[in-house]
Amino acid sequence: MSTNRVLAFLELLQARPGLTGPEIAARLEVDERTVRRYAVRLADLGVPVQAGRGRYGGYRLMPGYRLPPLMLTDDEATAVVLGLLAGRRTGLSVGVTATESALAKIQRVLPEALRDRVRAVEETLDMTSRAPGTAAPRRPSAAALLTLADAARRRRRVRLAYRSFSGSESEREADPYGLVFHSGRWYLTGHDHRSGEVRTFRIDRVSRAEATDVAFSPPGEFDPVRHVMESLAGVPYRHEVEVVLATTMEEARRRIPPSVATLVEVNGPGGENAGVRMTGRADRLDGMARLLAGLGWPFTVIRPDELRGEVRALAQRLMAQA
16 A cells, blocks of 8 residues: 555545545545555554445544644654664664653654554663674564564564475464564564574564464563574584684673674683683684684684694794784
């Protein structure tokens, strides 16, 4: 349904109340059935439209209704709120209370149904601090994002039409625990009833999301951000990497995010700290060598042997440049 046509229909109702279905259809160059759908769409957005009886009954706004000064579609309202939330998290904003007051003003003028769904995004969204990559990611639909956020807040199971990385389509039910935005992509984490496990889903691969009336209780102390980051760290790559870093667990966690590697403290014979074992995956070993060199700590390569060669090659290049 064209948003521009729906807004044009609303403008006609304000300028010429009482226009009949055939008259509006002629002006908008659509059929009368489409005009009726436009009226239903406005009603869903909280704009009360009255239709006179009979084929030639006129359309008008409910007497006494005053149109709010700001009218936004689902996509537009979601884009504005997400921009404000991202600015608040990253610091790309002005003043101490500007973001909060702007959010409050926008929510006051939105239709009730849309206001509640947009507020659900604000209440259920978590973000990581990692900057997005250079490649432009696929964007999820506003309808899927709003539905999943609302279901996560109300603890309601959802039905998903999902496309995997390989392109295979599937229908599944999931209990949505939370939404996470990381590195330019949206993720949903929750219990997947098809696999029986807690899974992470790319929301841009969700072609349809429907909330059900089935309630669920999320596990206690569940951290959606940590689960998504650990899931991304487990994505298959070409090389399995294991290195012992000469540092403390606190420092390692501060410098190495969970999406890069799994960290386990290593103790010596007397129970003293002997370093941190870093286990991860990499597509390119030369990139892993640069990462290890950039950390600035002594380290011991456990596997693969090829990583030792890449570290030596990097050292030789740095010596030559020095």
